[in-house]
Amino acid sequence: MNAIYALIPLSMILLAIALWAFNWAVKSKQFDDLERSGSDILFDDDDELHQRAIEEERQRRREHD
Amino acid sequence: MITRTIDQTEQPLCCHGCAGAVDWIQSQGLGSFYHYRETKAPKPEQQTHWSLFDHPEFLEQHTIALDDGNLEIELSIPQIRCAACTWLLERVLQSNDGVIMSHAHLGRQTLTVRWDPQMASLASILGQIDRLGYTATLLTDESAFQARKKERRQLIKRIGVAALGAMQVMMVATALYVGEASFIDADQRHFLRWISLVMSIPVMLYAAQPFFVGAWRNLRHRNLGMDVPVALALSLAWIASIIATISELGEVYFDSVAMFTLFLLTGRFLELKARHQVLDTPVESRPMPMTLAKSCGDGQFEQTPVSMLRPGDLIQLAAGQQTPVDLTLISDRASVDTQALTGEFEPIVVERHAEILAGSINGSGVIEAKVLRVGKNAFLGRLEHLARQAETVELPEARWMDPLIRWFIASVLTLSIITFVFWWPTNPEQAFEYALSVLVVTCPCALSLAIPTAWTVTIRRLRRLGILLLNPTHLLAFARSNDWFFDKTGTLTEGRFQRLGVKQLGTTDMDQALSILSGLEQGTVHPIAKAFEDIVPTPLQQITHLAGQGVSGVLNGIQYRVRQSTLEEMNPEFEYALHITLETDEGALISVALDDALRPDAKHTIEALQAMNIRLTILSGDREDRVQAIAQSLQIDHALAQCRPEDKLHHLRHISASTVMVGDGLNDSPVLAAANGSITFAQAADLTRLSAGAILLSLELKSVLKLRETAQKTTQVIRQSLFWVLVYNAIAVPFAMSGWVPPWLAAIGMSASSLFVITNALRLNRIS
Numbered sequence A: 001m002n003a004i005y006a007l008i009p010l011s012m013i014l015l016a017i018a019l020w021a022f023n024w025a026v027k028s029k030q031f032d033d034l035e036r037s038g039s040d041i042l043f044d045d046d047d048e049l050h051q052r053a054i055e056e057e058r059q060r061r062r063e064h065d
Numbered sequence B: 001m002i003t004r005t006i007d008q009t010e011q012p013l014c015c016h017g018c019a020g021a022v023d024w025i026q027s028q029g030l031g032s033f034y035h036y037r038e039t040k041a042p043k044p045e046q047q048t049h050w051s052l053f054d055h056p057e058f059l060e061q062h063t064i065a066l067d068d069g070n071l072e073i074e075l076s077i078p079q080i081r082c083a084a085c086t087w088l089l090e091r092v093l094q095s096n097d098g099v100i101m102s103h104a105h106l107g108r109q110t111l112t113v114r115w116d117p118q119m120a121s122l123a124s125i126l127g128q129i130d131r132l133g134y135t136a137t138l139l140t141d142e143s144a145f146q147a148r149k150k151e152r153r154q155l156i157k158r159i160g161v162a163a164l165g166a167m168q169v170m171m172v173a174t175a176l177y178v179g180e181a182s183f184i185d186a187d188q189r190h191f192l193r194w195i196s197l198v199m200s201i202p203v204m205l206y207a208a209q210p211f212f213v214g215a216w217r218n219l220r221h222r223n224l225g226m227d228v229p230v231a232l233a234l235s236l237a238w239i240a241s242i243i244a245t246i247s248e249l250g251e252v253y254f255d256s257v258a259m260f261t262l263f264l265l266t267g268r269f270l271e272l273k274a275r276h277q278v279l280d281t282p283v284e285s286r287p288m289p290m291t292l293a294k295s296c297g298d299g300q301f302e303q304t305p306v307s308m309l310r311p312g313d314l315i316q317l318a319a320g321q322q323t324p325v326d327l328t329l330i331s332d333r334a335s336v337d338t339q340a341l342t343g344e345f346e347p348i349v350v351e352r353h354a355e356i357l358a359g360s361i362n363g364s365g366v367i368e369a370k371v372l373r374v375g376k377n378a379f380l381g382r383l384e385h386l387a388r389q390a391e392t393v394e395l396p397e398a399r400w401m402d403p404l405i406r407w408f409i410a411s412v413l414t415l416s417i418i419t420f421v422f423w424w425p426t427n428p429e430q431a432f433e434y435a436l437s438v439l440v441v442t443c444p445c446a447l448s449l450a451i452p453t454a455w456t457v458t459i460r461r462l463r464r465l466g467i468l469l470l471n472p473t474h475l476l477a478f479a480r481s482n483d484w485f486f487d488k489t490g491t492l493t494e495g496r497f498q499r500l501g502v503k504q505l506g507t508t509d510m511d512q513a514l515s516i517l518s519g520l521e522q523g524t525v526h527p528i529a530k531a532f533e534d535i536v537p538t539p540l541q542q543i544t545h546l547a548g549q550g551v552s553g554v555l556n557g558i559q560y561r562v563r564q565s566t567l568e569e570m571n572p573e574f575e576y577a578l579h580i581t582l583e584t585d586e587g588a589l590i591s592v593a594l595d596d597a598l599r600p601d602a603k604h605t606i607e608a609l610q611a612m613n614i615r616l617t618i619l620s621g622d623r624e625d626r627v628q629a630i631a632q633s634l635q636i637d638h639a640l641a642q643c644r645p646e647d648k649l650h651h652l653r654h655i656s657a658s659t660v661m662v663g664d665g666l667n668d669s670p671v672l673a674a675a676n677g678s679i680t681f682a683q684a685a686d687l688t689r690l691s692a693g694a695i696l697l698s699l700e701l702k703s704v705l706k707l708r709e710t711a712q713k714t715t716q717v718i719r720q721s722l723f724w725v726l727v728y729n730a731i732a733v734p735f736a737m738s739g740w741v742p743p744w745l746a747a748i749g750m751s752a753s754s755l756f757v758i759t760n761a762l763r764l765n766r767i768s
Helices: A004-027 A048-064 B016-027 B049-054 B056-062 B083-094 B122-131 B142-181 B186-207 B209-220 B227-247 B254-280 B379-392 B397-423 B428-441 B444-464 B472-480 B488-492 B510-522 B527-532 B602-611 B624-634 B645-655 B666-674 B686-691 B703-737 B743-766
Strands: B002-006 B009-013 B071-076 B099-105 B110-115 B291-295 B301-305 B314-317 B326-329 B333-337 B348-351 B367-373 B467-469 B483-486 B493-504 B541-546 B550-555 B558-564 B578-584 B587-598 B615-619 B638-640 B660-662 B677-681 B694-696
Touching: A004 B142, A004 B186, B002 B016, B009 B016, B016 B122, B049 B056, B049 B122, B049 B301, B071 B122, B083 B099, B083 B122, B110 B122, B142 B186, B142 B209, B142 B254, B186 B209, B186 B227, B186 B254, B209 B227, B209 B254, B227 B254, B227 B397, B227 B428, B254 B444, B254 B743, B397 B428, B397 B703, B428 B703, B428 B743, B444 B467, B444 B472, B444 B703, B444 B743, B467 B472, B467 B703, B472 B677, B472 B703, B483 B488, B483 B645, B488 B493, B488 B624, B493 B510, B493 B527, B510 B527, B510 B550, B510 B558, B510 B578, B510 B587, B527 B587, B587 B624, B602 B615, B602 B624, B602 B703, B615 B624, B615 B645, B624 B638, B645 B666, B660 B666, B666 B677, B666 B686, B677 B686, B694 B703, B703 B743
Parallel strands: B483 B615, B483 B660, B615 B638, B660 B677, B677 B694
Antiparallel strands: B002 B009, B071 B110, B099 B110, B291 B301, B291 B314, B314 B367, B326 B367, B333 B348, B467 B694, B493 B587, B541 B550, B550 B558, B558 B578, B578 B587
16 A cells, blocks of 8 residues: 555646646637537648648749749 | 539539639638538628738737737637638638738637738738638727636636646545545555645635635625635635644545535636627627728828728718718718617718717718717727626626525524534534534535526527527516517617508509619618619619709609609608609609518517517607507507607606516617616617627517527526525535534535536526
8 A cells, every 4th residue: 555655646746747738728729719629620731632732822923933 | 603513513603702712712722611611601792902901000000019020910700600611711821821820719700810921911811811701800899808818718727727636636535535434544544635635725726716806805895795605615624624634633625625616617617608608709780891081182082991090080981881980071961870879760961060970871972071089989989988897897696696695695604603603512623523514515506506507508599599698687587577668660660661652643654663763762872772672773874862852863864853752742541651752854753651660570579478468668769650550550558659768768667677678779778778688689789789688689579589488497497406405405404513414425415416406507408
């Protein structure tokens, strides 16, 4: 049972890390919009079509310059 | 027909603007927008003055300059309706090289953009938003909005701390409870207690702070609010636990304290969210123009952002344009539509040097005017100020519940003291513990959750029914009041001109004459024009109109004129109506009687309310004969005409103690504010909307029936929850007073009670 003397203080360090991480998440506005986050997963950040379109656009601009 | 292939199917489109938006979205490779969107996309409109928004002065006023030289702005975009919109806007803007960050907020319908002014411009950003069909406007109440955001973030942080802390403390508490039964070693028990003490510190000192602040405020105002017993129970239990830990005597309540805090904060967050959701939602009204034509001398006018106008500037107001600033008229005369301000739809004629208040719409041709007051001093700014005052008024929840809560709190405190005093002579060690368990077991938690949870569910439910509930305390009146008052113009009636009848005066075919009349009226922005919208207009040449004097135009060499009818021309059947006559030089052709007509659902709504034995009264500022005509057709016995705002107020206060008022004009604002329950329509002026408890977004009068029904269910659920809390306490308190409730049982009782209350509130969601 003496293990608790080491493990519980260890878990308190983890708690401190968790608190810090949560604070960081709130500060970086991750909890600002609670309605939207649910559907965020549907949208692909690097949608292939979109990436290709951006590349094409850049290419065009370079040629234009 | 214009068509495009969207999501693999050929779809018809209404115009080239929409087709342009579709093409552009697809050329960006963002076609999956159409796959995920849940609502229709907005329609793009032509707007060309974006380059004005790159003016350094404008940028300085409305954007935040960040340390790294980038700029940031938060824009209001009311057409953001589903997650697909947020995705599309973000992706499109981010494909600009200069845009560093774009984040759309679905709940509040705003978009935050951060960009590098060297590589991108606000003009190009606004232009792109516009090309997609969205309309970006500046936030009107920026500071209040940011303050709410901060308040919410703060509370989420507190909940996070309370949740993490409570989980840890409860875990240790489980070990202690189990240990109690299996003869735990004293050293280990001591160690575990110290651990829970340390972990409860952030919960008490940070997370529970609002309760102590609230209790202190209550006590300073000599008021027994909900926060008083909460703060008392929390601090007594915590201090007692600390003493017990240090002295190694007595019980510890760290787990109860942490869980109690978490539950209460959750309840508070639900309430805050419901309240903020209402305040943050931009009620869709006619958007104010962002630019006005300002004179730069030499007869030239240049579009200028409204925020850069100063008093004394000469400006031009186009036909049908709404002014965002107060003006003094410089042109000779103008017809001004003040429906947004007064609710009356007949325009008023304004002479030179008269004032035109912000929010008025120019009903004549182009007029010139001097800027009189801008920003906070303009009429709309003053209304906004009033609005903000209304917003900071303390939540009146306490007022509704006041007697019950005060009685409850006073008895809990008294019972705790009695317990302490009773046990002190015989058992001084336990006296404090028993008194404390009375405080914990009574669970002000459930009591304080009962109302906010029911309100949150109701607000969401009403929102789906097209009703925006601004002030939940009005629910009680909606549910119970048997004295309902209605305004006439715009509330029981449509609030616009409609054709009542047409009388033929000459030999010309009636349909042809009506079509010519429609052709003349369609060119004007006068409210009469709306009465002819359904008639295909005959195009005329040389259309000229004089403010307050009618319209004329030429067709096939014949001049046609519209003027007010003479007494002989009028249709006697509609004596009280407005009559206009179409004539040529040869003589009059037709006379049309125009008046405001009843809303299509007025009859049904009034009958349904009367069937509930509700006494109905019309309070109108209009003429006696018109009011009587409406009252008769709806079979309402009590109708008061020619009421000034103060008369309306007097009648309302005089008749009954519990009243509901339905109205839409600014002149109804005082009565709306005074009634126990008040309802208005979405197109009403800001002040009217803020004086009301509920706004009918659906613009249908019959929504008041749904409102009453929902309100009745909500009050019923709240009553059930309160009843439960009282029954639970009646059972638990005697046990606690006799010292039979150990801390763990008190904690279970408290949680069960809270869970019951929350589940009961959620039941409101399922009622169809």
